[in-house]
Amino acid sequence: MRIPLSEEVVKLKPSGIRKFFDIVHEMKDAISLGVGEPDFDTPWHIRDEGIYSLEKGKTIYTSNSGLIQLRQEIAKYLERRYNVSYDPATEMLITVGGSEGIDVGLRAMLNPGDEVLIPQPSYVSYEPCTIIAGGKPVIIELKAENEFRLTEKELRDAITDKTKVLILPFPNNPTGAIMEESDLVNIAKVCVEKDIFVMSDEIYAELTYKGKHVSIASLPGMKERTILINGFSKAYAMTGWRLGYACGPKEVISQMTKIHQYCIMCAPTTSQYAAIEAVKNGDDDIAMMRNAYDQRRRFLLNAFKEMGLECFEPFGAFYVFPCIKEFGMTSEEFATRFLEEEKVAAVPGTAFGDCGEGFLRISYAYSLEHLKTAMERLERFVTKLRAEKENG
């Protein structure tokens, strides 16, 4: 009997570093710095609306694009927070998390051989989604000396006559890097000049700790060439609700909606009702959580400074990305030994692309007490490694 498998799919790499993840899975008593989701519960008033919608029997499909009330509220929110205006009727699609928006967006835009520029280190789905959509991923390796921002030169150097889409993953997972308005202006200029479309993954937009997040879609000439991806997971601590949205020119959104219609039908109805409450009345919750993350961010940076561990100051998401090159090990070796010897799980930078080598992603979606324990262990570990190195 033949096993029916797509060669293209079989060839895809599984996400992350299997061997390391298997050890983490085995080690029940290890503490973790490896999560990619908030430690907060979804704020009660949002959960309450979800429950209420169930009580009222709102258990049916919504329109393919999502509840119009939700799209209208998101439009108001985007206008209020990021100064971008979208028509809720034609320029918006409610998706199953930001992830679906990435997948469907790439499938709607790419023809075989089209090149997609993917800055790395970055979230793991851009590359496989590009391949599944028939496109060709072109990796741009971001540099620590630029604080992992994308520079105009890096972008120009990667462009060919086949380049179609640039993925812009900021605030960034795993580095915590942000792109400020002055950085984005240069990128926008190149995109307009070279007629490149942008997929801007702004899922961490609300978690920005320096000024206010700027969306590239708000820059002149960019709204018409940007698909904005956002969602509820990080900002409102709603990961399990699986809800996101994509905004962009109606020509692209309508094609995305077509794919979404055939393979998803509509995003979860309960989540959509809860999300209406989130975008309408969730600004204070965001501020509270952002403030807590910011304190932890400062705590970790200070801890690194005290143990002499090199780390640029990241201003976004809930990750720090310290450099571990001084120990002469690969990220995976470091992470594995850290796990085995101190029972702390942190993700090797290479899980997010080859250029993450020499770095470690540490999440601060944890209580301060938890982070304190983890930093005590990290300090003990690096002290030991330095002593080992000294003694040859």
Added chain:
Amino acid sequence: MREKILSVIEKNSRIEIKELAVLLGMDEVAVANELKAMEEEGIICGYHTLIDWEKTSIETVSALIEVKVTPQRGQGFDNIAERIYQYPEVNAVYLISGGFDLLVSIEGKTLKEVSLFVSEKLSTLETVISTSTHFVLKKYKDHGTILGKKAIDEREKITL
């Protein structure tokens, strides 16, 4: 700056000044000065510990007492409130709107002790018209903290 300091120490009064300064991205000396100033100005009134007495071997009984009083000319409720809050068993006294005037929170060792306080001390005050005592059967949440339950982190150890 004061608001930021207060929001942290409201939840964790044991935090060291050095750490508080790190969390807030402020200068350590400046934080220490602000704390001292706020103590002197009576903004910070104390540093207490939230205890779930249920989990100890010490028996306590607490009650909320609604008190109706006759306000006094020129003094309003202040004098009578002052009379009541002097008793050491009284935890809190609030002037409230609605059917009653004062809400008195009281903590005693036994039911009898609380009852005696109400019948002998509180009710006998001249201006007190009536009282209504509600014994606390179980504390679920106190000072913004859910009692009795310890949160377990159910998240996957690693998500990318």
